[in-house]
Amino acid sequence: MDDRPIGIFDSGFGGLTVARAFIDLLPEEDLVYFGDTGRYPYGPRPLDEVREFARQVTEMLVERHDVKMVVVACNTAAAAALELLRFEHDIPLIGVIDPGLRAAVAVTRNRRVGVIGTVGTIGSGAYQRAAVSQRCGVELSCYACPGFVEFVERGETDSEQVHVLAQRLLAPLREAGVDTVLLGCTHYPFLARTIGDVMGREVVLVSSAEETAFEVRALLDDTGLVRRSGGKGAHRFVSSGDVDLFRRLGSRLLGPELDDVGAWTWPSN
Ligand code: DGL
DSSP, X not given: OOOSOEEEEXXXXXXXXXXXXXXXXXXTSOXXXXXXXXXXXXXXXXXXXXXXXXXHHHHHHHHHHOOSEEEEOOHHHHHHHHHHHHHHOSSOEEOSHHHHHHHHHHHOSSSEEEEEEOHHXXXXXXXXXXXXXXXXXXXXXXXXXXXXXXXXXXXOSSOHHHHHHXXXXXXXXXHTTOSEXXXXXXXXXXXXXXXXXXXXXXXXXXXXXXXXXXXXXHHHHHHTOOOSSOSOOOEEEEESXXXXXXXXXXXXXXXXXXXXXXXXXXXXX
């Protein structure tokens, strides 16, 4: 039993998709969500830089919030840093890449799965490596979708412009004949209506959020880290960017639990 909170982080609003699933599945656990909106987006940055950001965020969650577990709810950060973070910390760390891939593999019928993500995630080859280590026997078609994250961060989830961009970026996936698309960026579930519309109704969209939350629950049970106190958990939200914007857009995207946002400022070097 362990009453410390669980830390979840992302470059911005994307990890709220994972936080939503987490709150629904584990309502009694305490949560600290950190959105690094002051330094978003992570996707176009070199992986070394993202790795350093992920190390700083994890250290901050461990040292200032005394978290018992960290969920790296950002594919780009997980691709860049998960292995290193696991090596550097003795608390459990969970990413979104393995859970997401498992969920997509469970759904596909024709064994052709599309994966979309940021330039950093797709360029890292993390999904191909995960497919090899899971021995899942599916053919992956991986494509970066630069620009999607920026639409979400502006709160523009179903405009004509994002639709036009989706038509262009998703064209190769339509040609590849995939029957499943894994949303390999935690921001993308907020664009699910647009992506689904472009891909067609016969293609199933899979998000890593639910599967990741199930993995957190399994790990809490296995490690005996479940919160003892019972009752509803407390949810704290912290942003390194504009906290008013984070509260306004975040509560629209996550729901009423996001009613207060704390500010975090990175020390300047
Ligand atoms: N949500 C992050 C991910 O899953 C990426 C967002 C960004 O580019 O900052 O990859």
